[in-house]
Amino acid sequence: MRKKRIMIVGAGRSGKTTLANFLEGGGEIRRIPNMVYRSVTLDTPGPYLESPWMQNHLIAAAQDASCILMLADASGVRQVYPPEFAKAFRVPIFGVITKCDHPDADREAAAKDLMQAGVIPPYYEISVTDPGGMECLKEALLPFWPVRGEPTKSVI
Numbered sequence: 001m002r003k004k005r006i007m008i009v010g011a012g013r014s015g016k017t018t019l020a021n022f023l024e025g026g027g028e029i030r031r032i033p034n035m036v037y038r039s040v041t042l043d044t045p046g047p048y049l050e051s052p053w054m055q056n057h058l059i060a061a062a063q064d065a066s067c068i069l070m071l072a073d074a075s076g077v078r079q080v081y082p083p084e085f086a087k088a089f090r091v092p093i094f095g096v097i098t099k100c101d102h103p104d105a106d107r108e109a110a111a112k113d114l115m116q117a118g119v120i121p122p123y124y125e126i127s128v129t130d131p132g133g134m135e136c137l138k139e140a141l142l143p144f145w146p147v148r149g150e151p152t153k154s155v156i
Contacts, residue, residue, distance in 0.1 A: 002063075004146060005038070005065060005066065006041050006042065006066060006069060006141060008043055008044060008069045008071065009049055009068060010046065010049065010069075011071075011076065011078070012045075012047065013046065014073040015071060015099060015126075016071060017029050017030075018128060019126070019134070020041040023040050023041050024040050037064075042064060062090070066091060066144040068091055069093075069096050069137075070085075070086060070093055070114060071098050072096070072110035072111070072113045074102060074106055075105055077106070085118060092144065093118075093120070094124065094137070094141070096137065097123050097126070098110075098126055100125045100126065100127045101130060111123055124140070
């Protein structure tokens with residue numbers, strides 16, 4: 001049995017790696033162009049979501065997920081998720097609105113993006129300057145947290 005992780009999906013520069021770093025308890029933040037399997041999270045690259053022919057890789061990677069965090073950037077104005085994209089997954093989906101502290105933040109537009117993607121509310125609003133929202137999200141994720149000692153590969 002594979003170890004299940006919390007999968008993080010979102011557009012480029014939406015805060016995926018920063019959120020993964022927070023959930024992991026710290027570490028180095030580096031932008032790399034491939035999936036990063038950490039002990040708790042599965043950090044996916046933004047171009048996988050932004051390119052229609054790469055979205056199948058996200059759907060396939062979800063087999064290693066206990067739940068999925070779909071991020072919407074409140075400081076961005078573009079819609080990144082295809083309609084009803086969340087329905088392609090068979091695990092619980094959490095909607096997360098990032099960068100809520102940005103001066104041009106539009107939380108309603110970000111929530112609309114998540115809603116059109118098929119993510120059911122409530123949505124967690126987070127910001128690196130206000131750790132309260134991130135702690136609330138972390139608490140909601142506890143039932144999906146990877147168990148220590150789980151095998152990381154299939155045992156035959």
